[in-house]
Each structure stands twice: as structure tokens, then as C-alpha cells.
Amino acid sequence: xxxxxxxxxxxxxxxxxxxxxxxxxxxxxxxxxxxxxxxxxxxxxxxxxxxxxxxxxxxxxxxxxxxxxxxxxxxxxxxxxxxxxxxxxxxxxxxxxxxxxxxxxxxxxxxxxxxxxxxxxxxxxxxxxxxxxxxxxxxxxxxxxxxxxxxxxxxxxxxxxxxxxxxxxxxxxxxxxxxx
Numbered sequence: 507x508x509x510x511x512x513x514x515x516x517x518x519x520x521x522x523x524x525x526x527x528x529x530x531x532x533x534x535x536x537x538x539x540x541x542x543x544x545x546x547x548x549x550x551x552x553x554x555x556x557x558x559x560x561x562x563x564x565x566x567x568x569x570x571x572x573x574x575x576x577x578x579x580x581x582x583x584x585x586x587x588x589x590x591x592x593x594x595x596x597x598x599x600x601x602x603x604x605x606x607x608x609x610x611x612x613x614x615x616x617x618x619x620x621x622x623x624x625x626x627x628x629x630x631x632x633x634x635x636x637x638x639x640x641x642x643x644x645x646x647x648x649x650x651x652x653x654x655x656x657x658x659x660x661x662x663x664x665x666x667x668x669x670x671x672x673x674x675x676x677x678x679x680x681x682x683x684x685x686x
Contacts, residue, residue, distance in 0.1 A: 564664065566653070567653060567654040567655070567657075567660045568624070568651060568652070568653055568654070569621075569651065569652050569654060569663055569671075570625065570649070570650070570651040570652075571649070571650065571670065571671055572645075572647050572648065572649055572650075572671070573601070573626075573647075573648040573649070573650040573671050573673045574586065574592060574597055574647060574648050574673060575645045575646070575647035575648075576591075576592050576593060576594040576596075576597045576645070576646045576647060577594060577645060577646040577647075578645045579642050579643060579644055579645045580642060581642075584645075590679070591682065594630055594631075594646040597628065597646075597647075597648055598628045598630060598648075600648075600673075601626060601628045601648045602628070604623075604626075604673065605623065605626050608623075609622060609623040610622065610623070611623065611652045611654070613656070613659050614672075615672065615674050619655070619656070620654065620655060620656040620659045621652040621653060621654045621655055621656070621659065622652065622653050622655060623650060623651070623652055624651050624652060624653050625649070625650060625651030626648070626649070626650050626651075627648070627649050628647075628648045628649075629644050629645065629646060629647050629648075629649065630646055631646060650671060652671075
């Protein structure tokens with residue numbers, strides 16, 4: 507199986523290893539939004555990032571990667587491109603609901619029927635302990651895989667036009683207060 511980088515020429519790294527300021531990931535401490543909990547929270551050690559497709563199989567039209575990372579392997583809370591912070595418990599529930607109720611991949615949130623979910627695991631601290639994965643190895647995150655059923659969408663994945671997953675959902679937004 508070829509990596510997404512081999513197919514597209516894009517260099518991708520797991521989100522927990524990309525913790526420096528750059529085009530896709532920025533360390534920040536500004537006001538952000540916490541998803542799914544009530545009350546004010548403080549933004550500490552926040553990482554802003556997007557999560558790219560990490561593996562793909564050209565012959566089978568399969569794509570794999572992080573749907574969302576809540577906390578990096580070294581314990582830093584992640585802020586996504588929409589300025590949202592999602593706690594691992596909230597992400598886990600959202601992942602289960604997506605698998606139970608939807609399982610379909612679309613194109614840019616405009617049309618469905620382009621892909622089918624074939625793999626999903628929410629890596630929590632508890633599950634990683636049971637699996638024997640040492641602490642600090644993987645992020646608390648949701649890993650997914652899709653079989654792309656639309657050849658035009660697959661061409662866009664291969665060309666690098668579509669480089670990441672985007673999971674649509676609804677949540678209650680609660681402002682996070684800055685330290686100091």
C-alpha cells in the first residue's frame with residue numbers, strides 16, 4: 507500500500523509530531539472554543555492543526571487518516587481549523603454516533619454517496635492501555651478509513667486537491683478564556 511505522500515508528493519506527519527509553528531499547525535494560547543462541555547475553560551498548550559490523509563491504496567481506492575485529534579501524544583490539547591477544541595470523551599461519542607448513524611463520505615459537505623466508512627477507532631487512554639500501546643505513543647484521536655466509490659473524488663485525493671478528512675457535525679460552542 508502506498509502512503510498518501512507517495513501518491514501525491516505531499517509530506518505528511520502525524521499530528522502529534524507536528525507541534526511547531528507552520529502553515530498547517532500553530533502553537534497558540536488565544537481564545538478558542540471548547541466543544542461539548544459547559545462552563546468556562548482555559549486554553550493551555552493548544553495546538554492548531556488540520557489532519558491529513560496518511561495512507562491510501564490506489565488500486566482499492568482506500569484512504570486512511572485522523573478524522574480528529576483531541577489531545578496529542580505528548581498531552582497537548584488541539585484546536586482545529588474552525589477554532590474548536592474537542593475533549594476526548596466528546597470526540598469518542600461523536601465517533602460512535604457517526605459510525606452508527608451515517609458511515610457515508612461526501613464531497614466537500616455538498617453531496618453524499620462518494621465514499622463508505624470501512625474503518626474507525628477512537629484511541630482513548632483506556633483503550634491504548636488495554637491494547638498495550640505505551641503512553642505517549644499515539645494521540646487521543648479518532649482514526650478512520652474510507653473506500654472512495656466515486657472515481658472523480660478519488661482523482662482529487664490522488665492529485666492532492668483533497669488532502670484531509672473533514673467530519674461535519676453540530677455541537678454546543680462554549681468560549682474558552684485565556685490565561686492571565
